[in-house]
Amino acid sequence: MSAGSAYRNLRKHLGRVIFPALVLMLATGSSAQVGAYRPVDHNRLLKGEESSDWLTYGRTYFEQRFSPLRQINQFTIGTLGLAWWVQFDTSRGQEATPLVADGVIYTTTAWSKVYAFDARTGRQLWTFDPKVSGRTALAACCDVVNRGAALWNDRIFVGALDGRLIALDRRTGKPVWSVQTTDPKLPYTITGAPRVVKGKVIIGNGGSEYGVRGYVSAYDAQTGKQAWRFYLTPNPDGKPDGAASDEVFARTANATWFGDVWKTSGGGGTAWDAITYDPDSNNLLIGTGNGAPWNHHIRSQGKGDNLFLSSIVALKPETGKYVWHYQTTPGDTWDYTATQPFIIADLFIKDAKRHVVMQAPKNGFFYVLDAGTGELLSADKLAPWVDWAHGVDLGNGRPVERIGVRWGAGGNSRQNPGPPGAHSWKSMAFNPIEGLVYIPALNVTGNFAAPSHPEEYRHIPGTQNRGVGVQGVAPGKQAAPGALQRARAAATGDPLPSVLSGELIAWDPVARRARWTVKYSDPEWGMGGVLATAGSLVFQSVKHDLKAYDAASGREVWSYPLGASAIAAPISYALDGVQHVALMVGNGGGNGQGYSTRTDTPVPGRLLVFKLGGKQIAPDHIRTNRMALDVSRAEASTGDALAGDVFYNRYCRFCHGQNFIYPDLRRSPVLSSRTRFKRVVFDGLLESRGMTSFAAFLNEQEVEDIRAYLLRGASR
Numbered sequence: 001m002s003a004g005s006a007y008r009n010l011r012k013h014l015g016r017v018i019f020p021a022l023v024l025m026l027a028t029g030s031s032a033q034v035g036a037y038r039p040v041d042h043n044r045l046l047k048g049e050e051s052s053d054w055l056t057y058g059r060t061y062f063e064q065r066f067s068p069l070r071q072i073n074q075f076t077i078g079t080l081g082l083a084w085w086v087q088f089d090t091s092r093g094q095e096a097t098p099l100v101a102d103g104v105i106y107t108t109t110a111w112s113k114v115y116a117f118d119a120r121t122g123r124q125l126w127t128f129d130p131k132v133s134g135r136t137a138l139a140a141c142c143d144v145v146n147r148g149a150a151l152w153n154d155r156i157f158v159g160a161l162d163g164r165l166i167a168l169d170r171r172t173g174k175p176v177w178s179v180q181t182t183d184p185k186l187p188y189t190i191t192g193a194p195r196v197v198k199g200k201v202i203i204g205n206g207g208s209e210y211g212v213r214g215y216v217s218a219y220d221a222q223t224g225k226q227a228w229r230f231y232l233t234p235n236p237d238g239k240p241d242g243a244a245s246d247e248v249f250a251r252t253a254n255a256t257w258f259g260d261v262w263k264t265s266g267g268g269g270t271a272w273d274a275i276t277y278d279p280d281s282n283n284l285l286i287g288t289g290n291g292a293p294w295n296h297h298i299r300s301q302g303k304g305d306n307l308f309l310s311s312i313v314a315l316k317p318e319t320g321k322y323v324w325h326y327q328t329t330p331g332d333t334w335d336y337t338a339t340q341p342f343i344i345a346d347l348f349i350k351d352a353k354r355h356v357v358m359q360a361p362k363n364g365f366f367y368v369l370d371a372g373t374g375e376l377l378s379a380d381k382l383a384p385w386v387d388w389a390h391g392v393d394l395g396n397g398r399p400v401e402r403i404g405v406r407w408g409a410g411g412n413s414r415q416n417p418g419p420p421g422a423h424s425w426k427s428m429a430f431n432p433i434e435g436l437v438y439i440p441a442l443n444v445t446g447n448f449a450a451p452s453h454p455e456e457y458r459h460i461p462g463t464q465n466r467g468v469g470v471q472g473v474a475p476g477k478q479a480a481p482g483a484l485q486r487a488r489a490a491a492t493g494d495p496l497p498s499v500l501s502g503e504l505i506a507w508d509p510v511a512r513r514a515r516w517t518v519k520y521s522d523p524e525w526g527m528g529g530v531l532a533t534a535g536s537l538v539f540q541s542v543k544h545d546l547k548a549y550d551a552a553s554g555r556e557v558w559s560y561p562l563g564a565s566a567i568a569a570p571i572s573y574a575l576d577g578v579q580h581v582a583l584m585v586g587n588g589g590g591n592g593q594g595y596s597t598r599t600d601t602p603v604p605g606r607l608l609v610f611k612l613g614g615k616q617i618a619p620d621h622i623r624t625n626r627m628a629l630d631v632s633r634a635e636a637s638t639g640d641a642l643a644g645d646v647f648y649n650r651y652c653r654f655c656h657g658q659n660f661i662y663p664d665l666r667r668s669p670v671l672s673s674r675t676r677f678k679r680v681v682f683d684g685l686l687e688s689r690g691m692t693s694f695a696a697f698l699n700e701q702e703v704e705d706i707r708a709y710l711l712r713g714a715s716r
């Protein structure tokens with residue numbers, strides 16, 4: 001018996017002995033029908049309304065991810081158990097925040113599929129598959145994930161990976177309209193949840209590293225007609241776009257870009273996650289991404305702030321008209337996006353009530369700004385390990401960079417945070433009673449190094465374009481075999497991030513410091529987003545467990561074995577007076593994230609729903625341990641393993657990981673023959689599963705070079 005199942009049995013036993021009456025009472029309410037559908041409108045989405053539902057990505061417009069429910073608390077949590085669960089048809093990453101309205105729970109999965117279940121019983125009401133082409137995976141930096149849907153009136157909206165925005169009937173899941181929000185010829189993707197404000201569906205996109213220009217668009221929820229678009233980097237033609245962004249680009253933003261490289265690399269700045277509406281100021285807040293390529297020296301001759309990269313941009317939701325912006329990382333050259341989630345709240349700062357927006361972007365600082373005006377109120381390091389800048393000058397709002405961190409023209413910089421960021425898309429939560437923001441943070445370093453010939457940079461389709469050189473090689477040391485070729489041939493790569501710890505930081509945004517921190521050693525990416533509740537609890541998954549902590553002290557009060565890693569955030573809702581906690585389980589992400597060991601093989605995603613007295617048991621996943629490939633019986637390769645190293649690192653590892661681990665390619669039977677390998681990599685045999693043909697980027701000999709490289713790995 002594993003430690004996990006022993007714990008589960010113990011907990012089950014305790015539940016039977018101590019709380020039989022409670023269990024009986026709850027069981028009687030579970031046969032109620034799905035409730036009447038009430039329109040999800042502006043009033044329902046406002047703060048404080050509908051405490052029992054979860055109506056938008058961060059629960060309400062303010063996106064605090066704070067549930068006012070308190071039935072599950074430190075005194076009752078001992079009986080929290082599984083009410084129901086479902087398993088999905090994909091083992092790709094699961095990042096969605098489910099929505100709950102009128103007795104129905106809606107969720108999205110990898111490949112942008114949408115599901116509706118009876119929130120009491122788990123009975124599936126409908127499902128919608130947008131049938132995204134497996135080929136789209138080529139443009140997805142970080143797996144074929146989707147973070148959620150949006151509700152408005154009687155409709156539900158999802159952004160599909162291939163750039164479509166689709167409206168469905170909430171009752172049936174039948175499509176009402178669908179619009180292509182991106183140029184399908186360009187490597188755009190959508191992974192983020194739409195938001196709906198005043199009858200307009202707001203959607204961004206991703207793809208900076210692959211060479212696109214970021215923007216955010218609004219569509220009429222009723223008709224699907226585009227209402228406005230706001231670009232986040234300049235028009236490479238130098239002309240107006242006929243978009244809402246034209247005025248501010250002509251006035252200020254165009255002048256913050258230099259040279260020509262950004263014109264062919266897209267510029268970046270994609271708004272792939274945070275979009276939040278502040279009803280008090282009627283501002284729509286957009287979080288924007290990093291530059292393309294990363295290297296500021298290459299992208300913009302090392303000059304200029306490059307608006308609106310790595311910024312918080314406030315727009316009017318009706319028109320897309322610019323209101324204000326704050327750039328967290330001027331002249332970004334480290335992949336320090338500011339797409340991370342926003343929380344809007346009222347804080348008492350120096351005895352005055354301030355209506356603020358809070359963000360912990362990748363760069364490791366925690367920002368508090370006036371949500372109406374954008375005035376910077378504070379900016380502080382999340383932890384002492386953030387070392388790329390000394391601090392933020394509150395006078396001019398700019399980071400005080402450490403000397404040497406601008407690596408782009410030559411040399412290198414090992415710094416914290418590395419490109420995964422001190423905090424990325426994983427949701428933080430705010431408990432207004434405690435006055436604490438709970439942040440899933442990563443103490444992670446990265447080594448940024450300039451390519452040996454920055455002037456030879458060219459944009460390469462089909463891979464990530466970063467303008468980064470030899471990775472992980474300290475100056476003066478011998479480069480590993482393949483590394484030099486990699487640098488010369490590709491001028492792309494990844495600054496070997498090194499995760500030192502994962503930290504759940506309880507941040508006091510008024511005192512401007514952490515009140516408590518839970519440290520996880522070596523969490524890799526198996527750490528999820530956060531839920532806070534009025535039951536004085538903080539829920540977060542780490543490795544294979546869902547944990548609950550005391551909101552005031554960080555003391556662990558509950559742990560439940562999930563059977564697999566979860567990276568999404570839990571939600572909470574109530575039906576018939578019964579509080580539930582729900583969580584999408586499933587790992588995934590870029591670079592084989594989360595699969596640091598061979599034992600953590602991809603398993604199908606699940607939705608787990610808990611309630612007090614829940615007695616269901618989700619069976620363990622069947623994990624087949626693949627036999628090691630007998631290299632001596634494989635067809636010997638005619639390829640060049642050194643060249644294969646270059647190609648693997650250019651085209652394969654953004655999904656399969658640095659160590660071939662997603663899944664473990666060294667154990668793949670496909671490796672055993674040249675023909676089999678070619679059928680997958682060149683002919684696209686597994687395209688429907690997202691492993692598309694690379695014939696547009698590699699010839700047959702180069703594909704065989706990759707096989708030679710993998711066989712070399714398999715024989716070690």
Ligand code: CA
Pocket residue numbers: 208209289290335337
């Ligand atoms: Ca990025």
